[in-house]
Amino acid sequence: MATLNFSTKGVSENPTKFNAQSRTFNIVVDEPEQLGGTNHGANPVEYILAGYAGCLNVVGHLVAKEQHLKLNKLSIEIDGDLNPDRFLGVSDNDRAGFKIIRVKITPDTNASKEQLEKWINEVEKRCPVNDNLQNPTPIQVKLIT
Amino acid sequence: MATLNFSTKGVSENPTKFNAQSRTFNIVVDEPEQLGGTNHGANPVEYILAGYAGCLNVVGHLVAKEQHLKLNKLSIEIDGDLNPDRFLGVSDNDRAGFKIIRVKITPDTNASKEQLEKWINEVEKRCPVNDNLQNPTPIQVKLIT
Numbered sequence: 001m002a003t004l005n006f007s008t009k010g011v012s013e014n015p016t017k018f019n020a021q022s023r024t025f026n027i028v029v030d031e032p033e034q035l036g037g038t039n040h041g042a043n044p045v046e047y048i049l050a051g052y053a054g055c056l057n058v059v060g061h062l063v064a065k066e067q068h069l070k071l072n073k074l075s076i077e078i079d080g081d082l083n084p085d086r087f088l089g090v091s092d093n094d095r096a097g098f099k100i101i102r103v104k105i106t107p108d109t110n111a112s113k114e115q116l117e118k119w120i121n122e123v124e125k126r127c128p129v130n131d132n133l134q135n136p137t138p139i140q141v142k143l144i145t
Numbered sequence: 146m147a148t149l150n151f152s153t154k155g156v157s158e159n160p161t162k163f164n165a166q167s168r169t170f171n172i173v174v175d176e177p178e179q180l181g182g183t184n185h186g187a188n189p190v191e192y193i194l195a196g197y198a199g200c201l202n203v204v205g206h207l208v209a210k211e212q213h214l215k216l217n218k219l220s221i222e223i224d225g226d227l228n229p230d231r232f233l234g235v236s237d238n239d240r241a242g243f244k245i246i247r248v249k250i251t252p253d254t255n256a257s258k259e260q261l262e263k264w265i266n267e268v269e270k271r272c273p274v275n276d277n278l279q280n281p282t283p284i285q286v287k288l289i290t
Contacts, residue, residue: 001233003244007224008194015206018199018221022191023177029199032168037203044200044274046167049153051192054163054174058182058189059232061160066234076163079152087204087271088146089211097276099148099283106289113290120288126232129189130284131242137278138244143265144251145258 014038035084045098048133049078055129056105063122064107069115073108101133159183180229190243193278194223200274201250208267209252214260218253246278 008027010020016037020027029044031037042050053076064071080098085091107116124130153172155165161182165172174189176182187195198221209216225243230236252261269275 001229001235003226003228005224005226006188006190006194006243007222008191008198009222010195010198010220012202012206012216012219015210015216016203018202018219020195020198022187022195025187025191027187027192027195027199029195029202031203042167042170042172043151044196044203045151045277046153046170047172047192047196047199048274048277049151050155050165050167050172050174051189051196053153053155053165054172054192055189057157057163057174058161058176061157062232062234065160071157071160074157074163075155077152077154079150081148081150082273083148084146084273087207087273089207089271090146095276095280096271097273097280097282098151101282101284103284103286104289105286116288116290120286124286126234126241128227128229128232128242129193131240132190132193133277133282134284135240135242136280137242137246139246139248139275139279141248141250141265141269143261144249145261 017041045080045082049080052129052133053078055127056103056123059123059127060105060107063119063126067115067119069109069111069119071107071109075106077104078102162186190225190227194225197274197278198223200272201248201268204268204272205250205252208264208271212260212264214254214256214264216252216254220251222249223247
């Protein structure tokens with residue numbers, strides 16, 4: 001398949017609230033009040049985790065089909081630890097983003113543990129979001145003045 | 146500040162649709178019909194881009210305040226190129242995720258170009274999502290059987 005292009009664009013509504021649009025979908029990004037926000041939507045890093053979970057779901061079902069495993073349902077929990085000090089300008093001791101991300105994936109299936117271990121290894125290798133989080137990605141930032 | 150923990154959890158509704166929840170917010174992740182989905186929400190990588198835009202907005206306003214720049218509004222467009230071949234299991238020639246991500250950031254402000262270049266450099270350094278996309282992040286995947 002040819003390379004695909006995905007995009008989002010939007011405008012700030014206030015210093016923490018951003019109204020993004022991807023195709024026909026509106027995505028409201030905000031911060032909770034404890035982080036100085038207006039709490040009108042999930043926060044940026046929560047969207048990263050939700051997109052990651054959604055990606056594991058898609059790839060999980062695709063690979064299950066290929067491997068002839070019947071997946072009745074897939075439950076996924078993801079969490080991550082982040083020290084906000086660099087983001088807040090308090091200290092540069094820690095990195096800005098998640099230091100660690102933990103995924104718990106619970107397939108509802110009658111497949112064996114061995115089959116599921118083969119399955120999850122393949123899912124990790126082929127999940128786009130897993131790749132972009134685990135490995136460096138080049139980013140070009142253009143300031144329009 | 147102490148390290149913060151962010152999370153999401155959810156269940157598949159069908160092979161492409163995933164209903165995630167972070168705090169009180171529901172996030173529906175799906176794929177467009179062309180990618181075999183039911184198109185009930187933005188797709189996983191669009192949420193990554195939207196979360197990234199929202200993150201640049203928050204950090205952009207925070208740093209502007211510190212640097213005494215008046216930001217009336219911030220417009221952000223982000224796009225990325227992704228070859229779906231590895232994800233689809235067609236070929237391993239390319240990586241699974243975005244090969245490149247491009248950000249266009251347009252501040253509505255009367256600050257000078259020099260001030261804005263200093264500003265954007267600081268924003269990039271302190272944006273958590275920018276860090277997690279540009280640099281490797283450890284991920285622990287636990288299969289619950």
